[in-house]
Amino acid sequence: DRAKLQTLFATPGYASPVEIGQLPNPSDPSKYTVGTGQGSLGMGGRDYYLETGPKYDAFRAAYRAYVERMLTLAGLTDASARADRIIALETAMAKVQWSPVQSRDLLAMLKPMTAAQRTALAPEFDWPLLLQTSGYGDFPVVIMSNSTALTGLGKIFAETPVSTWQDWMKFRFAVAAAPMLPRTFDEATFAFYGKTLNDQPAQRARWKRGIAMVNGTMGEAIGEIYVKRHYPPESEAKMGELIANLRAAYKDRITANSWMDAKTKTAALAKLAAFDPRVGHPVKYIDYSSFQVVRGDPLGNAIRAGEFQHQLDLSRLKAPVDRTLWEMTPQTVNAYYNPLANQITFPAAILQPPYFDPKADAAVNYGAIGAIIGHEMGHGFDDQGSLFGPTGKVENWWTPEAKTAFKARTGALSQQYDAYEPIPGVHVKGALTLGENIGDLGGVETAYAAYQKYQASHGKAPVIDG
Known part of the structure; x- marks a missing residue:
């Protein structure tokens, strides 16, 4: 049937x-x-x-x-x-x-x-x-x-x-x-x-797999505990300054761009200004009180977890999109850019050494989490992110001339990566990795420029070992 x-x-x-x-x-x-x-x-x-x-x-x-x-x-x-x-x-x-x-x-x-x-x-x-x-x-x-x-x-x-x-x-x-x-x-x-x-x-050890299962089914409940234990308030303040300097550095780079015309620059700057950074954790956590966990029934628990998430999604369907929702839990060591919301998100777990330390030298933080912030911002202007406007709507904000110049440069970057052979006989597919490559390249360059802005306001930092 x-x-x-x-x-x-x-x-x-x-x-x-x-x-x-x-x-x-x-x-x-x-x-x-x-x-x-x-x-x-x-x-x-x-x-x-x-x-x-x-x-x-x-x-x-x-x-x-x-x-x-x-x-x-x-x-x-x-x-x-x-x-x-x-x-x-x-x-x-x-x-x-x-x-x-x-x-x-x-x-x-x-x-x-x-x-x-x-x-x-x-x-x-x-x-x-x-x-x-x-x-x-x-x-x-x-x-x-x-x-x-x-x-x-x-x-x-x-x-x-x-x-x-x-x-x-x-x-x-x-x-x-x-x-x-x-x-x-x-x-x-x-x-x-x-x-x-x-x-x-x-x-992996069985207990680690067990933790991963709980993380996957009740992640934000775990995240709320993680944030209380491992996310100090000073981290948020330091990240605020880092993001502001990265945004300013991107503004300088766009303004000084030699191949982008004035109309496209204005649109790019409007999108940059609309970037919505989220740091640490959601403003509200998922309520799991209706999710039934039965001791001794792991398969049943997994099935109920899937149904719980599906019903949670459906409950949001007819309401306006909630921009406070997160696609990662606070305890996830990662970050992401969401083109449909023009948001960059940095969970609390990536705001830990070696990526970030509020007590570390600024050069360390700009070289580590700074490059990651720049990478995620860069996704807003990569070959896919550039198709979205300031509100996340799919719209063309490029003039034909600027788009042609952009494609010529991204095409050259794709060809550059095509030539890389990390394993004998296996080449990188530049067209497949293009978004990440744009993010990496722009992220490192912009993080360095942002560090210069930090020094301009805080004074020249001493050279440190390493």
Whole structure:
């Protein structure tokens, strides 16, 4: 029954050839919209299925053995034949999916479509059923990302027997649930994903995996405790000055830019002025009081956690986008730029040594967290971030001449990275890493300029060792 199959596709916690979710509307980021795109594959990226050579042959052979092993552990008969069908299905999906480079083309990805257009694009899927089951049935227009892939996946969905889809979903569920299932499932999963794919010699200690599970399900509750213990008030004040100097340095760089015309400079400066920096922790934390945790039921807890998060998302759907929400927990050692909100966010955990220390020499902080601040700000002007305006709306604020000059420079940077060969025979894909490369290059240069501004107001700093 393909209707029941699609109902399961749209249920939280189950794999699907197409994924559905919500996001701020790129044409009006103060409101939410719904988007769909190609789903994930069991082995990860499509290259694992399509690239040729001994290395990828070995990956595929190991994956085939892993699929059969998991099906056998799950108690399914004729696991070998079922595994062959699952591998064939995922290989077919990989062939029609967009590559990571294609998926970086935001204008190609953001394709809003009406119900009639969705049906024309991929008539094999029951879009009303998928959207209604997901909780998004009230949205007449949906962003259809990876559009040609959705067409191909629809054909594969119709041509593949229901029984094969059922086996695929059983396998994918077992993979996702492996840490909560008997040890043999977890050991088999680590042997493939940890050792074979990632060359990880040993699995992390069980207590560390347990902490990661709690972090992933109740992250902001942990974060609230972390902030009280490890985030001193002086950190926020120091970060405020760092960010102000980085912003001023970017303003100088934009103003002095030799290839950007006056009209585009004015728009770029308006976007820079609208940057919204968030530091340390959210102003309010998620309330987990309705999330039921049952002692001795880790799998049930994981399923309930997924449902809790899904219902939390749906509860926000009809309200204006809450700009105070965070995509990372305070205890995450990372940072991010959100183009749909024009926000840069620095969790408390990255505001610790060696990245940041309120008592450290300014040169240390500008060279470490300063470069990271500059990197995240740089994303607002990279090949993707430059497509968004000051409010996060997708809009063109470039003159044709400035855009041409920008593309010439980013093209040269892509070619530069194409030439890098970190592993013999494996080159960097400059078009894929372009956003990060722009962020890194601009971040370091701007952090240095910001440090000069610090010295201009605080006096010339003494040279320190190291």
